[in-house]
Structure formats: C-alpha cells, structure tokens
Amino acid sequence: MTDCLFCKIREREIPADIVFEDDDVLAFNDVNSQAPIHILIIPKQHISTVNDVDTGDEPIMGKLFSVAKTIANQQGISEDGYRLVVNCNEKAGQTVFHIHMHLLAGRAMTWPPG
Ligand code: AMP
Numbered sequence: 211m212t213d214c215l216f217c218k219i220r221e222r223e224i225p226a227d228i229v230f231e232d233d234d235v236l237a238f239n240d241v242n243s244q245a246p247i248h249i250l251i252i253p254k255q256h257i258s259t260v261n262d263v264d265t266g267d268e269p270i271m272g273k274l275f276s277v278a279k280t281i282a283n284q285q286g287i288s289e290d291g292y293r294l295v296v297n298c299n300e301k302a303g304q305t306v307f308h309i310h311m312h313l314l315a316g317r318a319m320t321w322p323p324g
C-alpha cells in the first residue's frame with residue numbers, strides 16, 4: 211500500500227524509532243505516547259483492520275502476541291504488567307489503517323478505557 215503510513219515506516223520512507231524487527235513483524239515507539247512505554251507492533255504485511263483478518267493471517271496475528279511478550283521482557287515490564295490494545299475502525303479510535311497492536315506500560319492503567 212503506497213500511501214499507508216506504517217508501510218512507509220516498514221520501507222524506511224518515514225523514520226521511526228524501531229525497537230524490534232524480524233522477517234514478519236516491526237515494532238516502533240509511538241510518536242504520541244500515552245504511557246512511559248508505548249510501542250506499536252505491526253505485521254509487515256499490510257492488513258487494514260481486524261475486519262480484514264482472514265484465517266490465513268492467524269499465524270501472523272498470533273505472532274504479534276509472542277513479539278509483545280519478547281518486547282515486554284526486553285523492556286523489563288513483564289512482571290509489573292502491560293496493556294495490549296487493538297483499535298478497529300473509527301469509533302474504536304483507529305486512525306492508522308494498517309493493523310497494529312499498542313503495547314502500553316510504565317503506569318497504572320484504568321478500566322474501562324476511555
Ligand atoms: P490507532 O489510533 O489505534 O490507529 O493508533 C495509531 C497510532 O499511531 C497513534 O497512537 C499515533 O500516535 C501513532 N502514530 C501516528 N503516526 C506515527 C508515526 N509516524 N510514528 C509512530 N507512531 C505514529
């Protein structure tokens with residue numbers, strides 16, 4: 211997707227503070243962090259929203275969780291805890307239409323979310 215912000219980050223057309231990368235997944239710091247640690251974890255493959263996930267995407271969707279666990283270990287937040295969020299479409303607050311998992315940590319989280 212040529213005009214997708216996160217595809218452009220994947221292609222290094224837009225700079226980002228990358229904290230993890232492998233063949234399938236990229237993770238980088240959110241530019242507008244909502245917690246002391248706020249990292250976005252994306253599949254390199256362009257999938258717009260959760261509504262666009264199909265059964266063939268199950269391995270990569272599962273991998274987002276294992277990468278979240280790896281990053282949490284690297285950041286030293288596994289025991290204190292962290293929140294993983296995926297927004298789907300406008301009413302949930304999705305603003306970038308390349309599926310991504312938010313990893314938030316470093317402060318107490320409230321429930322319900324806003
Ligand atoms: P969402 O609202 O769930 O679609 O999340 C999109 C996130 O992308 C927001 O938290 C933004 O702050 C973040 N964001 C937007 N542009 C960039 C960028 N260039 N680099 C890193 N994060 C970004």
Ligand code: ZN
Pocket residue numbers: 211214215216217218255256257307308
């Ligand atoms: Zn994309």
